[in-house]
Amino acid sequence: MIFTGRKKARFLDAVASFEDAVDQGDGERSQQAMQEIQRHFEHAGDDDLARIGPRLAELLPAVPPGPRALVAVLIGACVERGADARACAPQIFEGLAQALGAAQEFCERWTATGGGDLPEPDPAALTEAALERVGQDAAVGWITLPQWEMASVAMLNRPAVRTTLLPETRLALLRALHEIQEASGHDFKCLHYALLVLDDEPLLALHRPTGTGYLLRMTGIGDNFQLHTLLADVLVGGGHVPGHAPSAQEAAVCRDAPGQVPTTGSFNLATPGGDWVWNEGTPTDIPVVDGVRLLVLDPPPYQRGWPAGRFFPGMTGDLVLERVLGADEAREWLGRCAPPK
Incomplete structure (x- = not known):
């Protein structure tokens, strides 16, 4: 403990020396102090x-x-x-x-x-x-x-x-x-x-096979792999649509848990115009229609898997369901969408 305390003191002394050297415009001393800061950083x-x-x-x-x-x-x-x-x-x-x-x-x-x-x-x-x-x-x-x-x-x-x-x-x-x-x-x-990255961003997801729609809100999602897994967790895992539901661990690593675990895709993400929304992209690829990002969920054309997790391990993310659209409202939104390309 005494040895660790000494190294911590050296770190704090190096910071103080660096501050003084920069204030004095002393480049050589500031460089030496920075080297000491790096050397003892782990002990702070x-x-x-x-x-x-x-x-x-x-x-x-x-x-x-x-x-x-x-x-x-x-x-x-x-x-x-x-x-x-x-x-x-x-x-x-x-x-x-x-x-x-x-x-x-x-x-x-x-x-x-x-x-x-x-x-x-x-x-x-x-x-x-x-x-x-x-x-x-x-x-x-x-x-x-x-x-x-x-x-x-x-x-x-x-x-x-x-x-x-x-x-x-x-x-x-x-x-x-x-x-x-x-x-x-x-x-x-x-x-x-x-x-x-979007925060507190509304997302309207339309599940074409069942003709249903869902208003969600997303925060801190780094890429569409993460979004895809969370959509499956909320909609399939929540019992709203059929398909593969991610495990609790698969969903957790996409929110705030550390690590990555294998998962399997549940949908094909598409724009209202029928173009694919690639998992490799970000939620900003989803077009805004009448003030809300509008995403169509089609059946996956083939089985796809990837490591579930977060593109930014230090960033927590979430996707929450705010409400289920009524049948007429979902039908109206889907009627404005082109068939998948």
């Missing part, structure tokens, strides 16, 4: 990290762009251990926006200086020749994007952050990320999907 208590996360977030704008991304990752780790995500998120998203802007400039300069395959967003993949083509600031934005992705997903795992993120901020981040992915061919899927 959750209460310590709950206090330190917001302190590091307040300091973040004063840290140079390169090491700033590493500090952002540490802030994300603090949030995962109990620090207030809402207090940390504004600085993380501001840093993410700046990194995205620099990464956009990286892609533009790369194209303007001859194009070709972009290097991986990794310092080890960036040669001196590549650095000369794009410049230091743009290169830092590109190679630190994976770190900003990690930190941002840690924030977005928390519903309090997702529900208070301004729509215009979310849209600007998505647009910038889309442009970078299009220009680079590199996929930042975790960040993309995390920015698309």
